[in-house]
Each structure stands twice: as structure tokens, then as C-alpha cells.
Amino acid sequence: MQWEPGPGEGAQAPAFDCPVWCVLCRGCRARLREACQRGRGAIRLPTDMLSIKLPQLFDIHQVPKVFREDGIISGYRHPQSSALDCILSSFQMTNETVNIWTHFLPTWYFLWRFSVLCSTLNFLSESYTWPLLVYMLLICVYPFTSSCAHTFSTMSPEARHICYFFDYGALSLYSLGCAITYGSYVMPDCWVNSWLHQHFVPIAICNTLFCTSLSCYSRFLEMQFPHRSKVLRTGAFVFPFIFDNIPLFYRLLLCCGGSCCHSEALPSHCYHLLFAFLTCFLFASHLPERLAPGRFDYFGHSHQLFHICAVVGTHFQMEAVLADMTSRRAWLIAQAAVPSFLSTLGALALSIILNLGIIGIFSAPLLWNPHHSANHPLTPPAKRKQQ
Numbered sequence: 207m208q209w210e211p212g213p214g215e216g217a218q219a220p221a222f223d224c225p226v227w228c229v230l231c232r233g234c235r236a237r238l239r240e241a242c243q244r245g246r247g248a249i250r251l252p253t254d255m256l257s258i259k260l261p262q263l264f265d266i267h268q269v270p271k272v273f274r275e276d277g278i279i280s281g282y283r284h285p286q287s288s289a290l291d292c293i294l295s296s297f298q299m300t301n302e303t304v305n306i307w308t309h310f311l312p313t314w315y316f317l318w319r320f321s322v323l324c325s326t327l328n329f330l331s332e333s334y335t336w337p338l339l340v341y342m343l344l345i346c347v348y349p350f351t352s353s354c355a356h357t358f359s360t361m362s363p364e365a366r367h368i369c370y371f372f373d374y375g376a377l378s379l380y381s382l383g384c385a386i387t388y389g390s391y392v393m394p395d396c397w398v399n400s401w402l403h404q405h406f407v408p409i410a411i412c413n414t415l416f417c418t419s420l421s422c423y424s425r426f427l428e429m430q431f432p433h434r435s436k437v438l439r440t441g442a443f444v445f446p447f448i449f450d451n452i453p454l455f456y457r458l459l460l461c462c463g464g465s466c467c468h469s470e471a472l473p474s475h476c477y478h479l480l481f482a483f484l485t486c487f488l489f490a491s492h493l494p495e496r497l498a499p500g501r502f503d504y505f506g507h508s509h510q511l512f513h514i515c516a517v518v519g520t521h522f523q524m525e526a527v528l529a530d531m532t533s534r535r536a537w538l539i540a541q542a543a544v545p546s547f548l549s550t551l552g553a554l555a556l557s558i559i560l561n562l563g564i565i566g567i568f569s570a571p572l573l574w575n576p577h578h579s580a581n582h583p584l585t586p587p588a589k590r591k592q593q
Contacts, residue, residue: 260298261291271429272363275301277495281503283360292358301503305356308513309349312520316346319524334539336550337390338531343554344376344383345520351376352513364572371422371568374442375561378417381446382557384523385410390545391530391538392471393453394460398542402452407549411557413446418561422568440490447482454479470533474526481519488512 264282266274273285281301284291296306320342323329329339355373359366389406397403420442427435454475460466488508495507546552 261287261295263298263300270363272366273360275507275509276492277499278503278507279500285360286362287360289358289361292360295360296357299504301507302356302359304505304510305513306353308510308517309356310353312517313346313350313353316342316349316520316524320346333544333546333550334535335531336545336547337387338527340550340554341383341387341524341527344380345524348376348380349517367425367572368565368569370425371418371565374421375418375565377443378414378421378446378561379554379557381417381443381450382407382410382414382554384450385413385446386550386553387527387531388450388453390542390550391527391534392457392475393542394457395537395541397453397456398538403542407553410446410450411553411560413449414557415560415564417442417446418564422564425568436490440486444486447486451479469530471526471529474522474529477522478519478526481515481522485512485515485519488515 261284263280264284265280266278266282269282269285273282278301281299283295283300283302287295296303296310323338323342327335327338329335352373355369359369386407389403389410393403393406421439424435424439424442427438457466458472458475461472489512492508495502
């Protein structure tokens with residue numbers, strides 16, 4: 207086919223710098239240029255649409271007092287962030303980014319371990335595995351709830367408190383999961399069928415209510431009495447931990463006296479206790495950022511290390527529970543009562559309902575009267591009723 211020049215065009219054949227062979231008819235050259243320009247514009251369109259601006263960050267003196275953390279000087283998000291801004295900030299380096307991911311990623315690890323156990327154990331019909339089922343559900347829930355709390359805690363002062371109310375509730379339920387598994391698999395041989403063994407789960411349910419109530423109440427004291435608030439919140443979680451581990455402490459005491467047989471679970475139990483003590487120390491001490499304010503705003507501050515130690519400790523605890531469950535299975539089935547639905551999944555369901563009620567009681571004043579300034583202390587629900 208030959209080139210037929212259009213009006214005003216010479217007889218010289220056109221040159222194309224595009225590596226495509228084209229067959230052109232009369233007058234299509236201008237149309238080709240126009241189509242190419244439209245194509246370039248269409249290609250640029252998604253780039254413009256996807257250019258999302260990340261939220262602005264602030265220093266400590268630019269945010270209300272309720273959002274400030276001891277020893278953290280920079281990297282604060284906007285105190286009135288939207289939900290989208292909160293999600294985007296998890297992909298931006300802020301002083302909360304590592305807190306978010308150090309609990310979000312372990313959630314998937316525990317879910318993977320849970321899925322593997324679901325393929326090897328019969329959770330539906332074998333009641334001996336029900337305590338493990340409760341425990342695995344809760345070690346997946348508590349890090350995910352913590353990650354969500356850190357993600358959305360800057361939407362407003364009220365949202366910050368409510369997010370952490372749910373975080374505390376998830377942690378108290380995790381303590382219940384520990385009690386259910388310890389009462390079923392970790393209880394010393396001489397304590398099986400004792401009064402403590404029979405009442406271990408009911409007492410643990412009361413402990414979860416105490417833990418959630420006291421930790422939520424501690425937030426109302428945070429502005430006026432920060433030291434007292436920290437002591438109450440720490441005690442709220444230390445008390446259920448000590449109670450849950452009474453059977454383990456006794457087993458370790460027997461081993462120190464040389465009266466226990468070797469168990470594959472004991473090393474993992476010891477590692478769990480070590481990381482639990484580190485977790486408590488980091489949570490209460492605010493080290494190392496207290497020694498060098500501003501140096502650990504983004505990496506290495508105590509809350510990040512606290513998250514890591516908590517997750518590693520949970521991993522060792524899970525391995526210890528699995529080892530005890532497997533090695534003591536025949537003896538426990540022969541000597542102890544088989545775990546019932548009421549003492550496992552029923553106890554979990556009851557605790558969830560009661561803890562949600564407690565969270566609702568503490569959240570109601572914030573939702574009904576969202577006019578509190580972030581720099582003013584909150585009034586506990588009991589005192590608010592008196593006023």
C-alpha cells in the first residue's frame with residue numbers, strides 16, 4: 207500500500223518514532239496524534255488519583271495533654287484524625303507505628319498456629335481440647351484488639367479512652383484463657399480435684415471483671431493523678447497474672463526441691479515467666495525513653511519493647527501449654543474430670559458479656575457528654591451520677 211499525502215503535505219513518507227507498524231489512510235494522521243494525547247492523559251489519571259497525602263505529624267507541645275506519652279517528644283498524630291487517616295498512619299512512621307505492627311503481625315502468626323491445630327485436633331467433639339480452643343482464640347484476639355486500639359486512638363479524646371477500654375477487656379479475657387488452660391493442663395498432680403482446682407475458673411472470671419473495672423477506672427485518674435493511675439493499672443493486670451500462675455509457681459517450687467519429674471514444658475514455662483516479668487518492668491518503668499526523652503520516639507521506646515516481650519512470652523506459654531496437654535493427657539483423663547462446656551466456652555461467653563457491660567458503663571459518660579476538653583480530667587461514672 208502506498209502513502210497518499212493529505213492536503214498541504216508533501217510527498218515525503220512520514221517517519222514514526224513509535225515502534226508500531228501503522229497503515230494510515232487519508233487524513234488519519236491528525237486523528238492519530240489526538241488519540242495518542244488522549245492516551246497519555248488516560249495514563250496519567252490513575253497516578254493523580256493514587257497520590258494520597260499522608261497525615262501531618264506533631265510535637266508534644268502541639269497535642270492535648272491526654273495524647274501525650276512520657277519521654278516521647280515527636281511523631282504524634284492529629285488528635286482529631288479520621289478513620290482513614292488513622293489507617294494511613296499505620297503505613298507512616300509515627301510514634302505509634304511500631305506499636306501497631308508489633309501486635310498486628312503476631313495476630314497472623316497465632317492464627318496460623320491455630321489453623322494448624324484445627325487440622326490436627328478435633329475441637330468440636332473432643333472436650334479435652336476445649337480449654338486449648340479458648341486459649342487459642344484469646345491469644346489471637348488480644349494482640350489484634352491492641353493493634354486496633356493503637357490505630358484508632360487519635361480520632362478524639364473520647365475515642366482514645368474507649369479504644370483502650372476494649373484493649374484492657376481483651377487482656378483480662380486473655381488472663382481467663384490462661385486460667386482455663388492452666389486449670390486443665392498445668393495444675394500440679396497433688397492439687398487435681400482439690401478445692402482450688404474446682405473453683406479455679408470461677409475465681410478467674412471474677413478476676414477478669416476486677417481487672418477490666420480497675421484498669422478502665424484508672425484512665426479517669428490519668429490527668430490529675432498519673433502516678434496513682436499507673437499503679438492501679440499495673441496492679442489490675444498483675445493480680446490476675448499471679449493468680450493464674452499459682453499452679454505453675456508450685457510446680458517450679460517442687461522442682462527446685464527435687465520432688466518433680468522432668469517435663470518438656472518446664473523450660474518453656476520458665477521462658478514465659480521471664481518475658482512476663484520483662485513485660486511488667488517495661489510497662490511500669492517507661493525505660494529507656496525516660497532517660498533520654500526524644501531519642502526513642504520512633505524506635506525502641508518501652509511500649510514497643512513491652513509489646514515484643516508480651517508476644518514472645520505468649521509464644522513460649524503456648525508451647526508450654528501444648529507440651530503439658532500432650533504429655534499429661536492420659537493421666538489427666540484418668541484422674542481429673544473432663545473439661546465441660548460450662549467451664550470452658552461457657553465461661554468465656556459469660557465473661558465476654560460481663561466485660562462488655564463494664565466497658566459500656568465506663569464508655570457511656572464519654573458518649574453522652576462528649577464535650578470534655580482533652581486537657582481536663584474525666585469524671586468517673588459513679589461520681590457523675592452523684593453530681
